[in-house]
Amino acid sequence: MRERIERNALRGAPMIWIRTSLAATGLAVATAIPASAEIVASTCRLLSYDGNITSVETFRCDFMQRGGNVMVNSAEHEFSFLAAEQGETYIRINSIPLRFTRTGEFTLEVTQSPWLR
Structure with a gap:
């Protein structure tokens, strides 16, 4: 048995x-x-810093995120924010709008929605 x-x-x-x-x-x-990333039509607002002068530009853009890495593209601009560099070369603030700041250079605000005026 x-x-x-x-x-x-x-x-x-x-x-x-x-x-x-x-x-x-x-x-x-x-x-x-690799997971495919969705491209979201968004509105971007770019605050550029040049000494005491801050210029503001609003434009249509496409937002894409994959694995924490972010790319924001438009006809005039291309931005890349790597997750591994967060806190070192840029500051990310998860709010509405989403904010990316390179200290002393610019702040990019991204509102994930169709074109806003």
């Missing part, structure tokens, strides 16, 4: 190994495929 139980237990072992391997492979493939 004991031998039969041991043989039956050993028969199921390869199936457990196969299921575990398939699950691990599926998880590895799912995490390796």
